[in-house]
Amino acid sequence: MALLEEHEEVGIPQHCAGMIIKKGCELLSVRVPDEVVQAEPSTVRIHYVGRELEVGLELYIVDRASFDKHLAELAASSGAELLTGHKVLRANRLGRESWSLTTKRGRELRADLLIGADGYKAVSPSWAGLERPRDVASCIQYELELDEEVDTSVIDCFFGSDCAPGGYAWAVPIGERSIRIGLGVRGAPRPAKAYLDALVASEFPRARISRRLAGLVHVGGPIRPSYTDAFMAVGEAAGQVNPLLGTGILSAIASARIAGQVATGALEEGDLSSPRLSEYERKWLELLGPAYELSMATRQLLQGPARGAIEELLAASKRGRIHVAIGALELLVRCPTLLKHALRWRRAGMAFFI
Ligand SMILES: Cc1cc2nc3c(=O)[nH]c(=O)nc-3n(C[C@H](O)[C@H](O)[C@H](O)COP(=O)(O)OP(=O)(O)OC[C@H]3O[C@@H](n4cnc5c(N)ncnc54)[C@H](O)[C@@H]3O)c2cc1C
CATH class of the missing domain: 3.30.9.10 (D-Amino Acid Oxidase, subunit A, domain 2)
Known part of the structure; x- marks a missing residue:
């Protein structure tokens, strides 16, 4: 297995803020090594139209470059050949179930299966004839x-x-x-x-x-389908980013892990067809789908009709619990669709932290 990275050094240039929710790590059994952690905050202070609300939430703040290097080392120690400085310029199909890749260094590679993990550039889905993520x-x-x-x-x-x-x-x-x-x-x-x-x-x-x-x-939500014959898109290349928070580290890890498991089974069976790889989308949707739906709905709510009522609720939070309860009821009366969102919270569950 080859892991192709366009830059000479994994994780560089760095783009990310490095926020990772600890509950999400627990849920996915992702270990964050101490040496990549820059801080471990336990409170999120939300500022909204002059109001403040503090919410307890344990996070890691990681140095993304170091964390990505750690992940690349894990892949290499599991047998992947890491090829840095190898930008994939294009990938052409050789029949239905194999690929020819050309890198900027002029190297040609053959692959039975291509997993597109090219992040925000998200060019790989178009090589496979899929839509690219939007927004x-x-x-x-x-x-x-x-x-x-x-x-x-x-x-x-x-x-x-x-x-x-x-x-x-x-x-x-x-x-x-x-x-x-x-x-x-x-x-x-x-x-x-x-x-x-x-x-x-x-x-x-x-x-x-x-x-x-x-x-x-x-932040426009995931692409679907995210797979086709001999191809799966993972992480941000598949739009797997929380549409409200713009966070995508853990979802990239989660979907890449699912893609790896599906790939192993499909390669063993010698079946890289689209129906076989559909297992990938079914599994990541099961894990991440409800949380993405909820995040998108919450984003639309914050930017739409509930804005005024939410501002009042935040103001009430300074006056004590009873005022918050009254404010929440008023919010529900003004925005009855919130009940639907509350049910989504239950469905989204812990996956909201991924
Ligand atoms: C400013 C900012 C802050 C963010 N903060 C957070 C945060 O705090 N928490 C969080 O969870 N998420 C955050 N995100 C989102 C998060 O960075 C991404 O969702 C996440 O990195 C996606 O992981 P990925 O592996 O899919 O893609 P990436 O991390 O982007 O990795 C893709 C890799 O593919 C390589 N590549 C691209 N094209 C090619 C090619 N043609 N050939 C070879 N290699 C190629 C790239 O060099 C890169 O190393 C932030 C994003 C931004 C822009």
């Missing part, structure tokens, strides 16, 4: 050095069209006096950088920028 959020991040100590137990998330239209902003601790702050926007009237500069100026006016990172993330 891209533009993201930008700075790493900041601060004069004061950071509360490493908290991450901040900022929602609202003034702050990050069509997306949200985050600030995560990565050291005693350093944070990674960034945001993603969709359909915004100004470039992402303008919103980030405004946020930094208001929240951390004396900070020094030590590093700039930028990237794109697909």
Whole structure:
């Protein structure tokens, strides 16, 4: 098995904020090595139209480059041949169930099965004749050095069209006096950088920028089908990113693992046909589908009719539990579809943390 990576070094350039929910790791039995962890916050402070709400949630903040290197080492120690500096330029079918790949270095490879894991570039599905994921959020991040100590137990998330239209902003601790702050926007009237500069100026006016990172993330939901004869798309190449939060590390790991298991069975049986590989989509949908549906519905709610009622509920959270209960009832009366979403919460269950 060959694992082809276009860059000379795995994980570089880095795009990601590195937030991974611990419950998701437990659910998937994913071990995050200590040496890649930059912080372990236990509270998410949500800022929305001037209000704040604190929610208990245990996370890892990882250095993505180091974490990706760790994953690549795991693959190599399991027998994969890691070929860095090998950008796949194109993949052509040789009959229904095999491929010819050409890399930028001019190397030609033959493969019975192709697993497209090319992330936000998501070109591989088009080689297989599938749709590519849609609805891209533009993201930008700075790493900041601060004069004061950071509360490493908290991450901040900022929602609202003034702050990050069509997306949200985050600030995560990565050291005693350093944070990674960034945001993603969709359909915004100004470039992402303008919103980030405004946020930094208001929240951390004396900070020094030590590093700039930028990237794109697909938040339009997963492609379907995500497989065809001798092909499966995994992770962001298949749009497997939480449409509300833009998180996709654990879902990429989960779907890649399912694809690996299905591939092993299909190769042993000598059947790489589309019907055989449909098991992959059935399994990842079972795991991730309800959580994606819920996230998309919540996103539409936050940006749509329930916005005012949610703002009032957040205001009530400062006045005590009884006010929250009354606010929640008012919200339900104004947005009865919330009941449907509440049922989705039950279905989505723990997978929401992936
Ligand atoms: C700014 C930003 C912040 C984010 N923050 C978070 C977060 O905090 N938590 C979270 O869970 N998710 C986050 N995400 C999303 C997350 O980064 C992705 O969903 C996740 O990395 C998807 O994993 P993947 O393996 O599918 O793709 P990737 O991690 O993008 O990996 C794809 C790999 O394929 C390689 N590649 C691409 N094309 C080719 C080619 N033609 N030939 C060879 N190699 C190729 C790339 O170099 C890359 O190494 C963030 C995204 C952005 C942009």
